[in-house]
Each structure stands twice: as C-alpha cells, then as structure tokens.
Amino acid sequence: MRFVFLRHGRTAENTVRRISTRRPGPSLDATGRRQAALAGRRLAALPNVVGVVTSPLRRAVETATIVAAAVDAPMQVAEELAECDAGEIEGRLHDDIAAQIDETWHRWLRLGDLDHPFSPAGECARSAVDRVGCLLERLDDRGGRDDTIVLVGHGTLFRIVLPHLCVNLTPEFVLADPGIDNVERVEVVRVAGSLRCESWRGNPLPEPIRATPR
Template identity: 35%
Template sequence: MRLLLIRHGETADNVARTIGSRPPGPPLSPLGREQAADLATTLAHEPIVAVHSSRLRRAGETAVIVADGLGLPHHEVDGAHEIDAGDLEGLPYAEALPRYAGTMQRWWTDPEARIPGGESGTEFTTRFRAAVDRVVAATPADSTAVLVSHEAAICVWAADTARNLDAAFSRTHGLRNTGSVVLEGSTEGGWVAVSWDGEPLAH
C-alpha cells in the first residue's frame, strides 16, 4: 500500500515560530488555505478514497479543503495529533527546540525519555502507530492512504518506522507546510520511505 503522511498548511504559530501542540490549536492562515487548495490539485492523480486527519483544527481544515477539492469524505482520527510539548507549549522555537526536538532525538536510544510535562517516546509511538493502522485498515489495498498530521509527529514516526531511515536522517530532515512523507508497505510487513518532502529516497 502507498501511505501519504502530510503536514497541515501554514498557521499563525508557524509564522511566529512558536511551539503549539495542544488542541484545538490555531486555524490555517490565508496562505495555509491556499496551500491546502494547491495540495488538492497535487493529489488529484492519486487513487484516494478518503482524507484522514488529526483532530487538531489546522490538520482538520487542511484535510477538509483537500477532501472537498477531490469530492471525497474526511475523517478525523484519534491519536494522530502533534507530539505533546508539555511545559514548552507556546514558547519560541529558539527557546523550546533544544528540549523539544532534543528529547525526540533521545528516543532513538531511550524511548522512555519524556518531554518536560509532555509525553515519552513510547507513549507517542504507540498512539501514532495505532492511528496510522486505523487509516490503513480503512483504505482499500489498491488505494492510497492519506493522513494529514503535524511536522514533529510525522518526522519522528516515519524516520523511526521506515526500514531505510535512521537517527542521522531524522536530525537533518524536517517537513514544510503541506509537504509529505510517502511510504510503501503494510502494517504487517513494515514500511519503506520512498520520498520525503518531494525528494526521492533510495530503498
């Protein structure tokens, strides 16, 4: 199966460069809505039967615009939300990222490490994997599964899950607004990343 993990469109938090992980979160900016409309055009060639998203506002709005543009249903999925920033919520990137992203890097060797006031690697991986599994289970095998989620959640889960990615890759690759990570495989057989933010990857 082909699985697309797509970051939501731009929000005011993205422009201000502040950490925002808690629901409901900010809406899309005007540019974010344009990005979502463009995304619908980009995905028109994919065999998609539904567009899934996290329950956070920005992901839901992105998914609805895409779904409406393609004439498809939209479904929210429990567990697909952003990695909980805990005590770092609302802080500027410059102040929060060493502890936020730094803890995520520790998860490669210590999955029980916890973001201050937030979640551990084991807690995040368990709930996000379950969300992906629900999306995959609801998608016919000959279709493309689509989940609109959040940058940290997508990057951490995909880099950890894909057989051809590793910790070094995860330290140097982010995801732009409405950018995607494309994986191929299955829940049972595992996943391989075939592209990251538009760049093809070697298997």
Template identity: 30%
Template sequence: MAILVLLRHGRTTANAEGVLAGWTPGVGLDDTGRAQAAAAATRLGALPWRAVLSSPLQRCRETLEVVLGDRADLAPVTDDRIGECRYGDWEGRPLKQLAKEPMWKVVQAHPAAAVFPGGEPLAATSARAVAAVREWDGRITAEYGPDALWLACSHGDVIKAIAADALGLHLDQFQRITASPCSVTVIRYTPLRPFVMHLNDLGSDLSGLVAKKRRRRRKPSSDAAVGGGAT
C-alpha cells in the first residue's frame, strides 16, 4: 500500500491565545505558524507526492501553500472528513474556561464517550477520518502503486485519532499521543496491519520514504521485522 504522511497545520492565532478554534472561520497561521510551515517545507516540499489532501479549514490550506510552494503539479483536494472535530458550543471559547466544564474530564479520561454539546462525538470524528484516509490510501495505491507517497494536512485531534487506530489503540488511549504544530506522522497500511513509521516527527530527514528503483515492483509485506530490522 501507499505511504501516508500526515501533517498538522502550523500554529494559529487561536492556538497562541489558548482558544479552541474548531470550525470557526478565518482562523489562520500566525508568524510562528508560518515559520513552522517553512521549516516543514524543507523536509516535504520536494518529495514526489502523488496526491495531496487537505482539511477545508484555512489553517491547513495556508500551511500547504507554504509547504508546496510553487509546485504547480500539485493541487490539494479538500475532504471534510479530515476536517477538525466539530466542537459545537465549545468553539471560540478559552481552553482555561472549558477545563472547568464537566465534559472536559470525559474528553481527558474517556474520549470515546465524549459528545460535544451542539457538536459531534469524538468517536464520530475518529470514524470519519480513519475511513477517509483508508479510502484515499487504497485509491492512490491502485492508481500509482505501493510505493506512492501522499500527503494529508489535518488537525491535532484528527491526526491523533488516525494514529491511535493505526497503533491498534482504543480511542480512549488517543490522549497519550501528541501531534505538535507542523509535526509529521507517517503510516503505511498493508493488507494485515498498518505500520506507524514516524510519530509527531519534527526534524527527521524524510527522503528515505522515497522508494529506490528496482527491477520488479513488490508489494510491501505485512510482516513485522523480527528483532527490529535494518531500517
């Protein structure tokens, strides 16, 4: 199967102010976020992407504009399913204020049961996001082969949910995962299991994800390397 590179957007004005943005329109990158995106561009901009997927929200689109630069060959496709969790009545409110809400403890300790007032359950966010990336991964693999690289720019909780699924974790464990601004999480799906190749990565050289040319294309194995492997 293809290789999915999940990129969280850069820091936003809402992040800096400690406000839960959700689907609030007009939330873009601040100066720090643009610098983070520029740093991500040095690692991601030149890779041979077969497809680029984006949340429809402004902060993700702005991040990809910086990361992809003037690459006219790549036009990001938006998919609402990898958009932010719909936090409903919580959107636009300070996190310090939200931490006093009874639902906050549920989000922290039992997120699979969390349903945001006027919004959606976290479990629904996870289900739609996982379904989206698995569907796109299968489509890209079928069109471009098992060594294809594709990029998806999304949000912290969404990326954490996708990573938890790939790690075989219950959604209640997803708060143990971190997805920092402009961090990279890399997943390779196979017929048997996903492999998490990078998690919350902020600095690795990712050129090793590009497959070396070989005479005959082989499907990636679902077997794990006993003893850790050589790479």
C-alpha cells in the first residue's frame, strides 16, 4: 500500500504564521483553493487511488473535498489526522514564540522526548505518533497491496510522526528540512511490514538515510 501525506492548502493564518491547531479552524483562502485543485490534478495521475482520508479541521476537509473529486475516490474524515494540539500557544504568532517552538522540536526529534507536550496543556508527540500509526494499520488491513490512499493533514503532525513511523527517516533529516509547505506531499510505502518514505516534499530520498530499522 502507498500512503500519500498531503498538507492542506493555504489559509490566511498560514500567511502570518499564526498557530491554529483546533477545530474548526480557518478555511482555505483563494490561493489555497487553487493549490488544492492543482494537487488534485497531480494526484489523479497516480495509479489506483482508492480513497482520500482527511483531518477533521476545516482547511483539511476543504482540501480533501477538492482532491477527492479530482481523483474520483471516496473521502472520509479521520480524527487521527487532526493537528497536534498546541495547548496554551494556540492563536499565537510563530515568530513571537520561535525559541519555545524550536526547543519543542529539539526535545521531540533530537532528544527523543516524545512525552514532552507541544506547550503546557498541549498534546505530546507520543500521542500523535500512536494515533497516526493506528490509523495506517487499519487502512493497510482494509486495502490492497497496490492501492494508494491520500491522507490530508497538517505540516506539524507529519513532521512529528513520519520520522518515528518510517524506518528510513531520521529525526536529523526532518530537523534539517525547512518544513512541508501547503499541498506538498510525502509518499510512504509499506515494504515487508515496515513503512518506508519514498519521497519527501516531492523529492526522492537519498538512500540510506537510516542504516537499520527500528
């Protein structure tokens, strides 16, 4: 099975880097709707897209609705793809608390402290990794070997969970990456029972990134 992780289209909050992790959240802006349409056309070229699964946040649902129409596949909402809850920094501008956010990423990815919360009253990385991992297992059990499923969600969520779920990704690789932009995608396949990242933001991964599986 192939999983295509697609970040939602742009919102007004994205343009000012305002933290928005809770529902319903903002809608796509005009650029975001155009981005979603373009992403849908590109995804329609992939073989055997059998479903689109989306975060319940409004911007993701709007993106997924456009993509599902383009690929002619059913759409469903999955709570497991909701953005990682930011806790007390919800609604703040990223640039105002950049040092705090950098420290959180350092603890999550460099130190491996998955129980550290996003901020006080926020979600920890372990919770996000566990819920997305469970979702992928369920989808894998129901799908065929050659099926492709598009998962529409959020940049922070994907950067947290994918280096902990994919055997060939390291936290160092993700930390060095500038981040997943709107409607950029990450492609992951299951091989011999393990998840492997084939491309990150549309670029094939250099091999090997991780020498041995977890």
